[in-house]
Amino acid sequence: MRLDKLLSNMGFGSRKEVRLLLKKGVVRLNNEVIKDVSKHIEIDSDHVTVLGEPVVYKEFVYLMMNKPQGVISATEDRHDRTVVDLLDEEFTNFEPFPVGRLDKDTEGFLLLTNDGKLAHNLLSPKKEVAKTYYAHIDGVVTETDVMDFSQGVVLDDGYLTKPGQLEVLKSATLSEIELTITEGKFHQVKRMFEAVGKKVVYLKRISMGDLPLDEHLTLGSYRELTDEELLLLKNSTL
Numbered sequence: 001m002r003l004d005k006l007l008s009n010m011g012f013g014s015r016k017e018v019r020l021l022l023k024k025g026v027v028r029l030n031n032e033v034i035k036d037v038s039k040h041i042e043i044d045s046d047h048v049t050v051l052g053e054p055v056v057y058k059e060f061v062y063l064m065m066n067k068p069q070g071v072i073s074a075t076e077d078r079h080d081r082t083v084v085d086l087l088d089e090e091f092t093n094f095e096p097f098p099v100g101r102l103d104k105d106t107e108g109f110l111l112l113t114n115d116g117k118l119a120h121n122l123l124s125p126k127k128e129v130a131k132t133y134y135a136h137i138d139g140v141v142t143e144t145d146v147m148d149f150s151q152g153v154v155l156d157d158g159y160l161t162k163p164g165q166l167e168v169l170k171s172a173t174l175s176e177i178e179l180t181i182t183e184g185k186f187h188q189v190k191r192m193f194e195a196v197g198k199k200v201v202y203l204k205r206i207s208m209g210d211l212p213l214d215e216h217l218t219l220g221s222y223r224e225l226t227d228e229e230l231l232l233l234k235n236s237t238l
């Protein structure tokens with residue numbers, strides 16, 4: 001990997017900032033001052049220091065984002081801003097991608113990572129990783145809906161969903177609910193409510209596996225997972 005990419009990935013600033021750092025002579029490769037940004041580094045054997053501190057290479061990045069409405073869960077899009085457009089260069093250098101999709105008008109917990117194996121496990125239908133959503137529903141959500149969801153409902157294409165755990169927080173003409181499901185069909189939550197004659201008017205994912213969304217994250221902001229959080233997420237796929 002190029003030295004500037006390595007240092008940028010490890011949080012030493014943009015490629016431009018890294019270039020300035022090298023110019024100052026504070027970066028050493030195997031104990032020799034190095035100024036060539038394009039130098040190829042062998043991750044396993046070369047020893048890089050900045051101001052005398054060793055640079056420990058990290059391969060993966062794991063980001064929890066509170067996705068806002070209006071952005072697309074993709075890495076690129078011709079018309080709209082994507083969740084990746086919201087990330088700093090420090091993170092885009094890792095080439096993260098969103099794990100699964102939230103609709104353009106859905107908010108909440110979106111994981112972005114470059115760890116393909118974890119992404120695969122979290123999305124695999126076999127793993128049945130739980131996802132919990134908070135929603136506002138146009139219509140009175142009843143105990144009958146709770147029962148129906150607990151047995152699975154038939155979507156518009158004839159698919160019988162796996163059981164969903166529906167909790168009614170407020171039953172009124174505009175209801176509030178939490179729904180936990182273990183699969184991720186296209187527009188699944190919206191279509192499950194359509195199956196019982198109701199409409200989702202606001203949708204937010206509040207957890208994935210055993211990991212809840214950090215409510216301190218404002219819409220559009222994100223942060224790296226802690227080691228404990230990553231472990232929780234990985235354990236959810238076992």
Ligand code: URA
Nearest residue numbers: 102103106187189190
């Ligand atoms: N279900 C939906 O209908 N939309 C989402 O964004 C996520 C789950």
